Amino acid sequence: MEYRCVECGNAMKSLFVQYSPGNIRLMKCERCRAAADEYIECEIMIIVIDLILQKPKAYRHLLYNVLGPKSSYFEQGLLGKLSFGFLVLDGYRSLFIDRSREQLGLSTSFSSLLWRFQKLLMDVFLGNFIFLSTFLLATRIFLSASVGSLRYKEILPAILISSYFKLFLLAMMVWEFPSSVVFIIDLFVVSANTVALKVITESTTSRCVAICSCAHFMKFLVTQVLELRSS
Incomplete structure (x- = not known):
């Protein structure tokens, strides 16, 4: 699996640029021009709530950007x-x-x-x-x-x-x-x-x-x- 924009599902090479520990800038999707993965800066409870609300972007974050790229x-x-x-x-x-x-x-x-x-x-x-x-x-x-x-x-x-x-x-x-x-x-x-x-x-x-x-x-x-x- 590869990284995906949580808004539109477009493939992404990276989700953020890290300048220093704790100092990052979220990458924007080339297709929808929105932040590729806003959940990177969110608390875990926000993600859990959106999963319970069954928002597709929460599933993209979890399946592609959290679990997918690391390994099989x-x-x-x-x-x-x-x-x-x-x-x-x-x-x-x-x-x-x-x-x-x-x-x-x-x-x-x-x-x-x-x-x-x-x-x-x-x-x-x-x-x-x-x-x-x-x-x-x-x-x-x-x-x-x-x-x-x-x-x-x-x-x-x-x-x-x-x-x-x-x-x-x-x-x-x-x-x-x-x-x-x-x-x-x-x-x-x-x-x-x-x-x-x-x-x-x-x-x-x-x-x-x-x-x-x-x-x-x-x-x-x-x-x-x-x-x-x-x-």
Whole structure:
């Protein structure tokens, strides 16, 4: 990946000129004539707020100007860490839904706990395998003309990073929420995935919505089938 202007996505060789420690001048984009990356001078909370508000320029800053140019996601081991966190949060999501259905209190036998553990693994790993497979297949179908030489290993970290809304599931460890909150979080995840995919591929919003919706729907369908088989 290369540096990008957060406003228009134009490629940049550098984002700022440093004259001395703490004394920098932001570079201007040749296309839109705006500061290439205003977030360089912003506090981290400003970036977090803009990510929550799902502003594309915040995603360009994070995906291109912070993580992209340094080294490959694979070389840093970042992809493995993101994947692990993604799966752990998905596992907690499944446990929360099961608890809300009062399934965990039905039996405390070893065989029952083992069966539930196997169901949890199937739900998390099979569901996400179908999700990623559908996502990559839909990307090839819907974006075959616009993706070009774009590497899928750049799209995958973008999807994992934009799934940060799953972190709000941790709040359920402290406060009691109805199970419907989980599905509200899922909607925010779909929306954030769409914005990240649009930033990475520079495709239309409708195509990105179609891709993310198909992938999440297939994951939901698989988990529901597993639930019906276990009931």
